[in-house]
Amino acid sequence: MQKQSKAWRKAVLYTLMAVGAVAANAAEPSDVLQLSSTYGCMSCHGMVRKQVGPGFAQIAERYRNDPEAPMRTAARIRGGSVGEWGRVIMPRQPRMTEAESRLLAAWVLSQPPAR
Numbered sequence: 263m264q265k266q267s268k269a270w271r272k273a274v275l276y277t278l279m280a281v282g283a284v285a286a287n288a289a290e291p292s293d294v295l296q297l298s299s300t301y302g303c304m305s306c307h308g309m310v311r312k313q314v315g316p317g318f319a320q321i322a323e324r325y326r327n328d329p330e331a332p333m334r335t336a337a338r339i340r341g342g343s344v345g346e347w348g349r350v351i352m353p354r355q356p357r358m359t360e361a362e363s364r365l366l367a368a369w370v371l372s373q374p375p376a377r
Contacts, residue, residue: 294369297365297366298366301355301358301362303366307321311376316347317376320376321370322370322372322375323375325371326371332367332371335371336360336363336364338352339355339366340354340356340363341354
């Protein structure tokens with residue numbers, strides 16, 4: 263039981279850190295969009311639907327109830343991934359800072375459901 267409690271506290275901490283990053287740094291949505299443009303996110307991801315990779319709304323929907331999603335998503339943004347959404351490769355972003363990846367992850371995960 264204590265192990266679950268530690269995992270839960272860790273997840274809550276990660277979620278609060280991501281929310282804090284958005285609150286502190288995303289006063290202007292255009293800042294986050296500029297950041298996503300700088301790193302080429304919009305070349306593969308749409309706001310709602312899949313282009314090459316999943317749409318941001320699809321990502322948010324899949325991980326909506328996952329308290330560890332903000333930190334895991336930030337790590338995937340920086341380190342890349344493959345196999346999460348089929349065979350498409352998410353390239354790593356080694357020039358991106360941890361703070362930028364946390365900000366982008368929190369923003370992506372905050373997207374409303376697709377309609």
